[in-house]
Amino acid sequence: MTSIATPAPPSLQAVRAQQAPIQNTNDVHELSLSVLDHIALAATNVVGTMWFFFACAIMVTMPLIFPQAMPVVQYISSGYLQLILLPLIMVGQNLQSRHGELRAENDYQINMKAEREIEVLYRHLEYQNAMLLALMKKMEIRLEDVLVVTEETDAALNAIADRMPNDLQ
Secondary structure (H helix, E strand, C coil): CCCCCCCCCCCHHHHHHHCCCCCCHHHHHHHHCCHHHHHHHHHHHHHCCHHHHHHHHHHHHHHHHCHHHHHHHHHHHHHHHHHHHHHHHHHHHHHHHHHHHHHHHHHHHHHHHHHHHHHHHHHHHHHHHHHHHHHHHHCCCCHHHHHHHHHHHHHHHHHHHHHCCHHHC
């Protein structure tokens, strides 16, 4: 009896059992946030809108219509926007960046899992090829004969497909 040199590959279930479960990075990130982090993200999300831009544009043009509003606009723009809002936006952007890094790491892990599963499938195909070649050798079937039969079968199937109506193909 001929032994097969290619070892049997692990099953796909065995490979999947060895891998860590896929996590929802949105949930992981959400659970890692404190109350202050939520505030920073909310401020970053609000400031990053066109509505906030329009509000700032209106505020800046107010002194043109009402010159007495100039000290208030200067205070708001220099005191509030520059000293308070900008550092808060930076904190929010850092949190958004951390979320992006979590997503990128999760994508990498998913790609690595897919690569391992594809490797198992390739090993399985190689194992099947080795088994088929061993069976053909034991039955004294030549590969050339199999290829001729395959070509004849393909030609017959193509002839049948050509006779079929187009809506069934």
